[in-house]
Amino acid sequence: MVLKVYADRMSQPSRAVIIFCKMNGIDYEEIKVHISKGQHLTSEFAEINPMKQLPAIVDGRFKLFESHAILIYLACAFPGVADHWYPADVSRRSRIHSVLDWHHSNLRRGAAPYVFNTTIAPVLGRPLNPQAAAEAETILTSSLSKLESFWLKGNGRFLLGGNQPSIADLSLVCEIMQLEVLDEKDRARLLDPHKKVQQWIENTRNATSPHFDEVHKVLMKAKEQLQYQRLKAAKNEGGSYMKKPLPSRM
Amino acid sequence: MKLKVYADRMSQPARAVIIFCKLNGIDYEEVRVDISKLQHLTPEYSEINPMKQLPAIVDGRFKLFESHAILIYLACSYPGIPDHWYPADVCKRSEIHSVLDWHHSNLRRGPGIIYQNIISMPVIGRRFNPEAVAEGEKFLSASLSKIESFWLKDKGQFLLGGNKPSIADLSLVCDIMQLEVLDEADRDRLLGPYKKVEQWIENTRSAANPHFDEVHKILLKVKEKRQNLRLKGANNEGGGSAMKKPLLSRI
Numbered sequence: 001m002v003l004k005v006y007a008d009r010m011s012q013p014s015r016a017v018i019i020f021c022k023m024n025g026i027d028y029e030e031i032k033v034h035i036s037k038g039q040h041l042t043s044e045f046a047e048i049n050p051m052k053q054l055p056a057i058v059d060g061r062f063k064l065f066e067s068h069a070i071l072i073y074l075a076c077a078f079p080g081v082a083d084h085w086y087p088a089d090v091s092r093r094s095r096i097h098s099v100l101d102w103h104h105s106n107l108r109r110g111a112a113p114y115v116f117n118t119t120i121a122p123v124l125g126r127p128l129n130p131q132a133a134a135e136a137e138t139i140l141t142s143s144l145s146k147l148e149s150f151w152l153k154g155n156g157r158f159l160l161g162g163n164q165p166s167i168a169d170l171s172l173v174c175e176i177m178q179l180e181v182l183d184e185k186d187r188a189r190l191l192d193p194h195k196k197v198q199q200w201i202e203n204t205r206n207a208t209s210p211h212f213d214e215v216h217k218v219l220m221k222a223k224e225q226l227q228y229q230r231l232k233a234a235k236n237e238g239g240s241y242m243k244k245p246l247p248s249r250m
Numbered sequence: 251m252k253l254k255v256y257a258d259r260m261s262q263p264a265r266a267v268i269i270f271c272k273l274n275g276i277d278y279e280e281v282r283v284d285i286s287k288l289q290h291l292t293p294e295y296s297e298i299n300p301m302k303q304l305p306a307i308v309d310g311r312f313k314l315f316e317s318h319a320i321l322i323y324l325a326c327s328y329p330g331i332p333d334h335w336y337p338a339d340v341c342k343r344s345e346i347h348s349v350l351d352w353h354h355s356n357l358r359r360g361p362g363i364i365y366q367n368i369i370s371m372p373v374i375g376r377r378f379n380p381e382a383v384a385e386g387e388k389f390l391s392a393s394l395s396k397i398e399s400f401w402l403k404d405k406g407q408f409l410l411g412g413n414k415p416s417i418a419d420l421s422l423v424c425d426i427m428q429l430e431v432l433d434e435a436d437r438d439r440l441l442g443p444y445k446k447v448e449q450w451i452e453n454t455r456s457a458a459n460p461h462f463d464e465v466h467k468i469l470l471k472v473k474e475k476r477q478n479l480r481l482k483g484a485n486n487e488g489g490g491s492a493m494k495k496p497l498l499s500r501i
Contacts, residue, residue: 050400051352062341069347076340090326091312097319102301104354150300 003028004058006048008035009218012112013067014055016174020071020167022211024081036124068100071167084164095160099151099168107147107175110140115178118186119226137190144194147172152196157203165207173204177216181223183230253278254308256298258285259468262362263317264305266424270321270417272461274331318350321417334414345410349401349418353425357397360390361428368431387440390429394444397422402446407453415457423454427466431473433480 005021005028007014021028033039033054040052049056049065056065059077064070075086087093117133147159154161158169176197179187191198205212255271255278257264271278283289283304290302299306299315306315309327314320325336337343363386367378397409404411408419426447429437441448455462 051396064344064348066348066351068351069344072347073340073344076343090323093326094314094319094323097322098314098316101316101318101354104351105358108355146301 001060004031005029006031006033006045006054006056006058008033008040008054009215010035010222011054012108012174012178013171015177015215015219016167016170017055017057017067017070017074019174019208019211019215020074020085020170022215023208024074024078024085026074026078026081067171068167071171075167082164084162085167087166092160096166096168099159100171102146102151103168103172103175106139107143107172110136110138110143111175111178112136114140115181119181119183123222140190144190144197147200148194148196152200158200158207165204169200169204170208173201176201177219180216180219181226184227251310254281255279256281256283256295256304256306256308258283258290258304259465260285260472261304262425262428263421265427265465265469266417266420267305267307267317267320267324269424269458269461269465270324270335270420272465273458274324274328274335276324276328318353318417318421321421325417332414334412335417337416342410346416346418349409350421352396353418353422356389357393357422357425360386360393361425362386364390365428365431390440394426394441394447397450398444398446402450408450408457415454419450419454420458423451426451427469430466430469431476434477 003021003026005014005017007018007030009015009018009032018030020026033045035054039045040054046052048058048063051065053065055067055070056063057070057073059073064073072086075081086096113136114133117129117136121128151159156162158165159172160166160168162169176191179190182190253271253276255264255267257268257280259265259268268280270276283295285304289295290304296302298308298313301315303315305317305320306313307320307323309323314323322336325331336346363382367383367386401409406412408415409422410416410418412419426441429440432440
């Protein structure tokens with residue numbers, strides 16, 4: 001029975017799991033669960049993951065959710081996965097755990113709500129929330145700073161001084177990729193100060209090519225559509241659109 | 251060089267690491283970093299953990315922070331640690347990872363926020379935020395529900411149907427213990443609906459005693475002090491009307 005991966009490619013952690021499977025030749029069946037259609041809230045999906053979140057996997061009779069737990073499981077359970085993804089060395093492995101844990105309460109807690117509350121919410125029928133966006137932005141900028149100054153310190157191309165990517169690089173870069181759907185100026189404002197972060201994103205993308213770009217296609221299409229809508233709105237407002245600050249443009 | 255554990259026993263994840271060390275006979279030096287005196291914000295402590303949080307460990311030249319990462323590191327690095335804490339079996343281990351990850355975004359956001367606003371923020375001169383407390387309560391109730399109905403759904407005494415505790419039980423129970431500082435009526439209101447959760451807390455406490463109680467002494471002292479203050483306040487108000495008000499107005 002082939003591994004089943006329940007995913008929505010608009011979901012950052014789903015993308016990390018799919019890219020990992022493709023990179024490592026793990027045979028799997030991708031089962032699309034569309035968040036925008038509320039499919040993650042059905043009673044059928046609750047049988048797979050009672051927390052109603054993506055991604056989730058079913059491997060034979062074994063069900064698992066939480067993307068970090070899934071990535072670790074796949075790295076350990078499937079043969080031929082290169083050591084750099086989840087090293088056997090206890091100290092290196094522990095550092096990967098520490099950045100994955102830090103991610104939950106920092107980068108993820110900043111990036112995801114910021115993108116949601118400035119851009120994505122209307123697509124899911126929810127209102128934008130500038131206050132939540134502002135709080136999330138504080139966490140996001142602090143997290144990007146910490147990535148630049150601490151997690152990427154030293155000469156390595158990847159987190160923790162690594163010269164090859166680990167599951168932590170995949171997880172965190174997929175999270176930051178969600179910023180692609182923001183207004184270009186907003187995205188640039190957030191990312192431009194962080195040169196190491198930008199280089200690291202590119203390193204991770206190259207190291208996981210061609211799968212990285214292929215799995216991110218859905219996101220890039222969404223980005224295009226949102227850019228088109230913004231341009232349309234700008235034209236309708238007679239060109240004054242581009243000078244207004246972000247919240248009033250939503 | 252002995253393992254150093256940088257901790258404040260008022261911090262839930264710090265307690266989990268200390269109890270784990272004591273239970274498993276891991277030789278360590280506890281280096282107290284007092285959050286109420288802002289010692290976690292000093293440049294000296296930043297050398298240990300640039301994220302300025304507790305706990306952190308230094309094992310020889312190896313530094314590590316984030317309590318789940320620390321618990322896993324200790325379970326893997328020190329000899330003689332029983333398998334039930336962090337099983338070698340990939341599936342059981344993965345399930346523990348999933349509950350620890352779930353914890354970050356769910357339970358951890360409950361008791362911590364309530365406690366911070368009620369206890370630690372006033373101590374460091376910051377104002378308590380009623381909206382944050384209300385949100386903390388929301389996270390807490392939703393999380394306790396999920397623990398009751400899902401993480402404790404099987405027959406075992408511990409999470410995931412286990413009959414012996416894992417690092418996940420220690421981590422999550424230490425978090426819930428932070429609610430001990432609340433008024434009894436509030437604690438009962440928050441925890442009372444969840445019978446399996448209450449039993450599980452007791453199971454974890456028994457399995458980890460006497461260390462569990464010893465490490466929680468400082469928290470229970472804070473609880474006593476606050477109870478005395480409340481009784482004093484109630485006596486001054488002419489008897490007991492304090493107990494009926496909801497949490498926020500009693501702060």
